[in-house]
Amino acid sequence: MKSAVCLLSGGLDSATCLAFARSLGYQCYALSIDYGQRHKIELEAAHRVAARLEAVRHLLVHVDLDLFGGSALTDNIPVPKGGLSQGIPITYVPARNTVFLSLALAWAEALGTPHIFIGVNALDYSGYPDCRPEYIQAFEAMANLATKAGVEGKLRVKIHTPLIQLSKAQIVKLAHELQVPFGLTRSCYDPDPAGRPCGQCDACLLRRKGFEEAGLEDR
């Protein structure tokens, strides 16, 4: 059976991406990263989502991205609220997807699979540079030169991005079709201590907009 490493944040997009990989028949190795983000509640959500969507294994890897600073998601910088940010927002974490994909690549190579799934989205993507198709293609090209398997010509690394060209509403509809457990996923950048979403950050606003446009309820 074919297998894949699936990056899983605990948010709606990565859960949908994992469910999509499962629907294609992949055995999924779910990978979550604790990078010092404020919203640890995501990681608990990831654990529940991985179990519900029958990942073969779920691994939580720690990496100290917060030591580098420079983002509202890891630093003591307020998360912007009350309206969608223009351009590249302060919630951008330097090189985050590059670090995540590198870790996924390391696990994929150790497992002997060329398949990696990531739920990036270039449309409603909050302006992050590392969510665009040209970035993903460049990562794939690099990955095929980086690895033992690539050099030996045994495997062609493939970064699967099934959500990259979908609107948030289309993602919500796809998630609904794939029976993604909405209630288990968490998107908020700045939840309260009990884990309830703030309702005002970019991630909350995009999520609400997606459900409204899809005509579905978020529960």
Place this chain on the structure above:
Amino acid sequence: MKSAVCLLSGGLDSATCLAFARSLGYQCYALSIDYGQRHKIELEAAHRVAARLEAVRHLLVHVDLDLFGGSALTDNIPVPKGGLSQGIPITYVPARNTVFLSLALAWAEALGTPHIFIGVNALDYSGYPDCRPEYIQAFEAMANLATKAGVEGKLRVKIHTPLIQLSKAQIVKLAHELQVPFGLTRSCYDPDPAGRPCGQCDACLLRRKGFEEAGLEDR
């Protein structure tokens, strides 16, 4: 003054690379990675080397590459000894340099510098795929699409690899010219509990060969 992130393992090559960056006038931010390697002694060496070579800052980042398995450097697989390995050896750590460069990229972007130094070597390189010029070029191309600074056209990421085409003997000679403190560096993959090199692994054999061919003493 121009600044750079310099990957520093504590071995001879990365120490020489840091000294080279310093000789070009860069303020150096030294980055060492604890990835679950057996040879922790390297990290203590990195600390001493960073201080001696006047790095502005030295950061030690943890990342759990050992969770993925698949290498003699992180697993309970014996390190090969007694003769240089052919092809890609079991000491290869899947995607290691990709993970290291990704972390360097994250710090560089947070610091606002496009310059990254890494002491990879394609000649006496023990057969690692992620030490070749074509790999470094592909990483650089990817990095320029990954980052906020790259997208905004403010910075062109540059991965400096001053040692990439040098023989081990040439690296030893360069290190000598740059007054690298040989005695502080550690190369061995499998040191004894007191930190003494085994003298038999690929890293020890290459180091000895380099000093012999350079006609210099390793002290």
